[in-house]
Amino acid sequence: MSDQTVASRNLADPVARRELVSGFDASPGGSKPDSILLVDKITRQFGGMTAVDVEHLEVQRGLITALIGPNGAGKTTFFNLITGFDRPTSAGKGAHWAFDGRTLDKTSASSVAQAGMVRTFQLTKALSAMTVIENMMLGAQNQAGENLFKSMFRGSWRKQEQEIEAKADELLARFKLYEKKDDYAGSLSGGQRKLLEMARALMSDPKMIMLDEPMAGVNPALTQSLLGHIQGLRDEGMTVLFVEHDMHVVRHISDWVAVMAEGRLVAEGPADTVMSNPAVIDAYLGAHHDTDLGDDALLSDEAFEQIEGEVEAEREAEEEQQ
Amino acid sequence: MDTIQLILNGMMREALSPQTAAVAIAVIGLNIHFGFTGLLNMGQSGFMLLGAYGFAISIWHDLPMVVGLLFGFGAALIFALILGAPTLKLRGDYLAIVTISAAEIIRYVGRSALLTDFTGSAQGIPGSQYRSSFTGLSFFGSGSFTLIPFNYTDVADGAAWVRVLGWAIAIAIVVVLVLRLRRGGAFNGIAQAALMGLLLVAGVFLLFFLFPVPNQRTGVNGWWVRFVAWGLVLLCTFVVYLLVRSPWGRLLRGIREDEDAIRSLGKNVFSIKMQALIIGGLFGALGGIVYVLPASVQPDSMGRSLTFFCYTALLIGGAATIFGPVLGAVIFFAARIGIKYTAAAYVPDSIMNNQQTEQFSYIVVGVALMLIVIFRPQGILGNKRELRFNV
Amino acid sequence: MVRGVAGLVLALLLTPLIALISSGAANAVDTLCLAEADKTACIAGTLRTEADVVPDVTLTITGPGGFSEEVTTGETGKWNVQVTEPGAYVVKIDEDSLPDDVVTDHPEVTINVGRLGATQAATLDVRTGSYSAESSKFDELVQSTVNGLRLGLLLALASVGLSLIYGTTGLSNFAHAEQVTLGGILGYYLINRGGLSLIVGGILVVVICAFTGWFQDRVLWQPLRRRGLGLTQLMIVTIGLSLALQYCYQYFVGARTVRVVQDNPEVSTFGPITITNQSIVAMAISVVVLAAVGYALLRTRIGRATRAVSDNPALAAASGIDTDKVIRLVWTVAMALAGLSGLLYALVTNGIKWDTGLQILLLLFAAVTLGGLGTAFGALLGALIIGLVVEISPVLGMPGDFKYATALLILILLLLVRPQGLLGKPQRVG
């Protein structure tokens, strides 16, 4: 346990992280020294088509791992499988996956979340006919008032309710949604819904959070603050696994990248080296003949850093005003 | 004027009838299913029939009333478990199909000649076989009385203007009440609550003044059963209020919106839906018991149509509201009788005979249900923004 | 949109007035016996053989206090008598009044009237001359298998349409059963009352039903889809429509059973199987029509388009299929099929009532769910299975009253192990 605390303190430091990942086995499915999620032989077929066929995958605790791959590579299906929203075709035939030492082969989606692995959805699932704060309060675990018998007696849950609301307020403030607290979630913009969904997932204090394309459809400035949040979570010791198509984002925040193509895990490695892996280029070229991952312009961070600078300046200006 | 008074009297009598209260209780249950949780229970009449059978058969076979109640509720509980287990993990339509079928099966089985000793087959169980233990509890005495002995005939000889004025005031009170309820938080604060209570009592008194309803005290269909039935309606409404303002109620609404999202937050959706199905089903069973108290257990009077009437009442009042079910049930029954009597009074017999006025009123009910769902899905009290239907 | 709905509402509300014009001739109503509490009781029954009801048979009822009365069975085989005293009554068949091909081994039954104010059922044992009561279990099984196939085929006609509508629009149409009833009732009006021949009348019934499908989609469903009504809302609209239609039928026809053709059907016998000629023709028609629908779905352009819309409406629309047109066609065909099913059902079961459709609604839903919601061929398969189960289960010892319960039991068990139905596909999450 003490090992881990040392590690998590170190992991806020980029140099320490780089040092850590440089020791990883960079082959697809390579082992990690302290893996929180472990997946074995998981396949899913739809009719004759194999959507997911992952032989082995490990995710290191306390890092940000990106899962990338062309459209239809099976990333969302993979998320569904390990979070209990779908059952692998290989169930009972060697499929095995475990989170934080706990086997999840037969666990329902809700128990997976209770175990500390919480996900968001590619197509946001904000509860649009409920208010933002109600959305948030649903995220908290172990609420006494959610028990049918206790629910009728307000005294038994009032105090906990206040605590949860205070926590929700804090998170909303962090995600710049506090002003929208009493609005219906349906009135939020697409990007705000992504934020709400992330904030709601965090209400349960997860050990690991799985984000399915958290930046899709979010404007660059908002992307910035989202990325900031995600890094903040990691620095607090949370493990993050996220799916993303934007290579800049991937390069910018992920410590480790896993690449899927046609359902298979084809490569793993640190962000800057994995892009030049021939298997990855192959996978993407197979899907998009017009894209050249080797093109430096595509991978250049300049444009990105420029926006980042602007946003930073803006935020500082704002803070000064207050 | 006298015809109108007659029709309105009839509507008042129907609005007040214990069977209206019984359906209101069943609708309160349906509101938990459909309104708050989004469960498409198309077999509420099955829950009602089971409650009624459990209650009536036990007492008929000389068991005490408490045991009868337990059997009624127990049957509904088991019914909910059997129907819920295979369907609550699936898309909403499956529950609808299975519940509507199961409710019909209960009715067929109840009608079966094989079970004559228990269910009385198609003829059902006459009320006299089980009612006495309930009427025995009455402390209302015997004889008959009118709730408020003072009525419109006592003022200016019941002149037309007295009545018209009374009706106008009554309508005004109803409108004010409805508007306040629609705004939400109508009972917040002592002053508000007192004002609402006052208006409510005044309105009820005014109605009794305008439409005096004489009834027996305890008899088959008297004040005693009305008192108990409406008392239960109030109690059930209060229980639902307690339930839905709690975090449990929040979970129900979350499930109605998107159960995958709730699942991803670590809630056991299946268990919560099952709880909702059971609670609503128990209300249905209670409604069924009250429904047969002043009548008899007739399987055919508790078929699919009754479920559909429950939906109509719920949607008139407003799904996912506290008072919607009660308001909806009262309006539904009063309006139907109003239509029937009006048709009987003003349409010549050669065009529509007595039987056909009854059927005509139900045709109107069907059409009204369609129109409400299309043009005003939130009903009278509902909140348009909140109420989106989701399967 | 508003105009369409208003038109429909007007049509529904005006129907009683149209009744005025059409309800000229009085109908022969089976006389009704109403038991009055503490005054009278009724003894009633339906005289039927294993094949059909037997009208115009004289029965003599004798009882306490010198009670003696003669009654004649009505055109649906029904008879009843009112008595004023409790006690034992003897019902005796006048064997001379039986038709030539009907015989009885027990011409008398004794009925105990326990209390006044109730109706007591009396069953008299009659059978066709060729029928042997000792027919073996196996023969019974064969017979009920044929009956099951017949029911299954009729159910299939209706459920294929139900399933296609579900597939293309996502709607569970609760008013589908009323369309089945409509077929039978139109048959009664056109053929029995209107005097059209069975073939002309039958074709007309199907055409009218097809038109109601087209019309419904034109004035109701399409506008509501455009308005963006949710599926649950639409489903409740179908419930309202179902209610309104049910009571419309009662308004016109009343609560009695009406027949499409007056004369009793002729019976053919093949080994252990006894079957009316009408049933044979009905089964043949069903098979031909179902085959045609299947062919159209698999081989024609519009059929493939339909399946494409069922699979994925958005994708189908994006690839240039006019989904509205497909859905309109589906409604038209589905309603025509349901009407045909109702007409045939009324022919083979000797009559139709306002709630006949409702009685088979749950069989339809069971069939559709069993096969997999939204798959036309699944519905066909499901309907056949349900038909067989319903008819065979009594032979295997299930009490006749519970035969529908067996269908439901199968449905529930199936949902536990294979929720998507026999031919369905699982849903996608996320």
Ligand SMILES: Nc1ncnc2c1ncn2[C@@H]1O[C@H](COP(=O)(O)OP(=O)(O)OP(=O)(O)O)[C@@H](O)[C@H]1O
């Ligand atoms: N329920 C389903 N039925 C049939 N095919 C499915 C289903 N779900 C996913 N698929 C198929 O599986 C493959 C993988 O889909 P998935 O959604 O996992 O891709 P993805 O990697 O998340 O893509 P994207 O980056 O575009 O989100 C796709 O080809 C998809 O068509």
Ligand SMILES: [Mg+2]
């Ligand atoms: Mg995806």
